[in-house]
Amino acid sequence: MLGDRLKKLRGDGRTQEDVAKAVGVSRAAYSHFENNRNEPDNDTLKKLAQYYDVSIDYLLGKSDKPHYYSLTEKDYKDVEAILNDAMNGVTGKTGVNYFKNGGELTDDDRALLEASMKQTIILAKELAKKKFTPKKYRGSEE
Secondary structure (H helix, E strand, O other): OHHHHHHHHHOOOOOHHHHHHHHOOOHHHHHHHHOOOOOOOHHHHHHHHHHHOOOHHHHOOOOOOOOOOOOOHHHHHHHHHHHHHHHHHHHOOOOOOOOHHHOOOOHHHHHHHHHHHHHHHHHHHHHHHHHHOOHHHOOOOO
C-alpha cells in the first residue's frame, strides 16, 4: 500500500532522485519504498508525509483521505447545494440584482463565478474542519 501511495503522489513531475534528496535518503532507498521492498523508519515516514503534504495514516493506507480535514462525498454534496442556492440568488429572476442597469451574466462569466464560488466554499469547509476537529480525531496529523 505504501509503495502505491508514494508512486501516485510522486506523479510524473518529480523523479525518485528529487524526493529522495528532499527527505534525506538515497534514490535506491526511496525506490525500495515505492516497490514495497523496504519500509521507511518513522523519521523518514514523517518527512515523506510532510513532503507530500499528507497524513501518515494516508501513506500507510489506514485512511483514504489525505488529511483529516479532507472533504467527504457528503461534504461535496453540501457544497453543490450551497453553490446552487447562491447561483440562483445571483442570477435568478427573484434574486438580488448585483449588476448595474439590469445587466445579466454571460455564460462565460457565470462559469467563472460558479468556479470561484465553489473553490471558496470548499476552502471554507476545509478550514472549518481543520479548526473544529478535536485532536483525538486527527490521526497522525497534529
